[in-house]
Amino acid sequence: QGQRVGFIGLGNMGGHMARNLGRAGCSLVLHDVNADIANSIASDCADATVVHTAAEVTSQVDTVVTMLPANQHVSGVYRDEAGIFSAMQPNSLLIDASTIDPLLSKDLAAEAAKRGAVMIDAPVSGGVGGAEAGTLTFMVGGTDEAFGRASDVLKHMGKNLVHCGSNGTGQVAKICNNMLLAIGMIGTAEAMNMGKRLGMDPKVLAGIINTSTGRCWSSDTYNPCPGVMDGVPSSRNYEGGFGTALMAKNLGLPMDAAGESKDEMESFCEGEYAGRDFSSVFKMLSGEGLS
Numbered sequence: 001q002g003q004r005v006g007f008i009g010l011g012n013m014g015g016h017m018a019r020n021l022g023r024a025g026c027s028l029v030l031h032d033v034n035a036d037i038a039n040s041i042a043s044d045c046a047d048a049t050v051v052h053t054a055a056e057v058t059s060q061v062d063t064v065v066t067m068l069p070a071n072q073h074v075s076g077v078y079r080d081e082a083g084i085f086s087a088m089q090p091n092s093l094l095i096d097a098s099t100i101d102p103l104l105s106k107d108l109a110a111e112a113a114k115r116g117a118v119m120i121d122a123p124v125s126g127g128v129g130g131a132e133a134g135t136l137t138f139m140v141g142g143t144d145e146a147f148g149r150a151s152d153v154l155k156h157m158g159k160n161l162v163h164c165g166s167n168g169t170g171q172v173a174k175i176c177n178n179m180l181l182a183i184g185m186i187g188t189a190e191a192m193n194m195g196k197r198l199g200m201d202p203k204v205l206a207g208i209i210n211t212s213t214g215r216c217w218s219s220d221t222y223n224p225c226p227g228v229m230d231g232v233p234s235s236r237n238y239e240g241g242f243g244t245a246l247m248a249k250n251l252g253l254p255m256d257a258a259g260e261s262k263d264e265m266e267s268f269c270e271g272e273y274a275g276r277d278f279s280s281v282f283k284m285l286s287g288e289g290l291s
């Protein structure tokens, strides 16, 4: 019989990650506040049950992965009355893959340790595509021993497992990269808009950038200008992908460090861009708006 693993938070990322655990032969105990989502993921797995609280997950399994939107959800799922900490097996392993404040990750790990459990922060990069393909990069903060134990589970969901240091350092790595991603996306959107306005074919322009020094992930893998690439949010009216609200949230994590790009993302994730992919900043900068 495979490992028994609990999974809490089965959204755009967590759903694919849990399915990959199921495919690797794990027996799963699933929970999401949205029961329909949990039931639909369970129906894709050979051996999965759905429960109604986080405490029911931890009372059944000693290894739990959480993949939740932001600080307040993670804090609640761990600390609430029917939360993870309220009903744990001895020596449980708690893996939080959400992107949150490094200080919260440290606090939760200390609280887990007091209760005899080990916890790591293991935020990811690679996006929804990486979650689906099982090729995520996990940036792990925690002890050597916890990293070793967690690797047996993480290897089913990702291909790069990086031990960054003590608790919280996984989040530090994640938010530094994220800040650079936001800058790269906003910069790419500015450049593509300028080229288009000055009469350049966006596809030709992207081809030039992608073989020149301006090349970055936002230009060659996730181009924000419609018509340049297939299979990315800009080719489907910015549906799916990495929500503008999540990007704005991530930029708030290092507080003022991300200053300007955070303000820009925050103001644009209100109104018509709410719920769209973050590359839709292209349409805001162009002044065209969404169609």
Ligand code: NAD
Pocket: 008, 009, 010, 011, 012, 013, 014, 031, 032, 033, 034, 037, 067, 068, 069, 070, 073, 076, 077, 097, 098, 099, 100, 124, 125, 126, 127, 128, 241, 242, 243, 246, 250
């Ligand atoms: P999402 O909003 O699609 O999914 C979150 C899930 O958590 C939802 O299904 C929601 O119902 C559930 N949830 C919320 N509160 C809950 C609670 N109290 N108890 C149980 N379930 C609860 O978000 P996502 O895109 O899957 O992102 C999850 C995390 O991963 C975020 O921290 C995000 O920053 C990070 N991340 C996302 C991406 C991406 O491309 N989407 C990439 C890297 C990292």
